Amino acid sequence: MKKLLIIDTFNFLHRAYHALPKTFRGPDGQPTNAIYGFTSMLINVLNQIKPDYVVAALDGKEPTFRVGEFTAYKAQRKPMEEDLQTQIPKVFEVLDAFNIKKIVVEGYEADDVIGTVATKLKGKVDILIISNDRDLWQLAGNGNIIMVPGKKGEFEWLGEKEVDAKLGFEADKIADYKGLRGDPSDNIPGVFGVGEVTATKLLQKYGSLEEIYRNIEKIEPESLKKKLLESYEQALMSKRLAQIVLDVPFQINLEECKYSDLNKIKVKETLEKYNFKSLIKRLGFSVDEKKKDKESEVSDKQLSLL
Structure with missing residues (x-):
């Protein structure tokens, strides 16, 4: 394919x-x-x-x-x-x-x-x-x-x-996980007081955020049940925010x-505007080394980050 x-x-x-x-x-x-x-x-x-x-x-x-x-x-x-x-x-x-x-x-x-x-x-x-x-x-x-x-x-x-x-859980449950754990990088709140370990265990046992709340009376300890109940709307909203x-x-x-x-000629012309000689070479073209403009140097260490 x-x-x-x-x-x-x-x-x-x-x-x-x-x-x-x-x-x-x-x-x-x-x-x-x-x-x-x-x-x-x-x-x-x-x-x-x-x-x-x-x-x-x-x-x-x-x-x-x-x-x-x-x-x-x-x-x-x-x-x-x-x-x-x-x-x-x-x-x-x-x-x-x-x-x-x-x-x-x-x-x-x-x-x-x-x-x-x-x-x-x-x-x-x-x-x-x-x-x-x-x-x-x-x-x-x-x-x-x-x-x-x-x-x-x-x-x-x-x-x-x-x-x-x-x-530790299914890929398509990431949004459910963030509904519980939240995501500080996106400012998604989740359930206050629920961390990575607890969120993972809940998903492993119940499979989804909705199933967790359907079985809320089975949740232990009591303190965790209380956290989940107090953040019910916030948890569902957090899942929606995280869902692609x-x-x-x-x-x-x-x-x-x-x-x-076959578009390489146009790419070469674009890269010449920025004097990216090393990239032009990687496309298989020769460059005019006699031109005065000097390309900024990139160290091997920096390139390794790409």
Whole structure:
């Protein structure tokens, strides 16, 4: 079966931005560390996977429906740094040069777009999702493989069994787990006083958040039952916040996602604007070493983070 690669774009972008120093700049003095790192990772994964189709999932600019339900959702996160923000349009330019289809739906997160693409195309292609966002683990299985980027360009491959083994419960119960445990990184509250161990044991015994509450009279000790009862509405809301949406309203045509390495000339022209000589070489092109513009140097240690 043919392969579809789904890229968690902003996850890629943040990883690239923080892996390379801010001193990494283009000929015009503008920051290019995120552009370079993102493109380096992209070339690596495309060379390794050789996908037939590629989609880049994006977060929209507008607040999501989750903020509408819980105004404190992700409210603790700092605003995006300006040096990173200014590089986003240039990363989109790189994606366009590769002729990679971008999908964004306002009011939803990239995770929802990824989940919906995987659902719509289930059974039509083998689906590879690349991200180190553990929220996406709930999509493992049903023909979906999660690729977690590691050091030195290597990936950890996670199917349903691998995720279940790591978590101690089924992959599709991650939202139930967060309904109990919460998620500080997204400011999801969960049930006050319930930690990782208790949440895992409850799920192992009852299977879902709803089943836990259906059996609330069986819960021991009494102090745990009280915590669960006092946070009932909050627990259900937390699960909804953590649940990836699988039916975001958009259409997708698989043929529009077709990938071909025949786009390399356009990519070369784009990379020349930023003087990314080493990346141009990795695409198989020669570069003019006599040009005065010097490419920012990237150490092997820094590259290993990509």
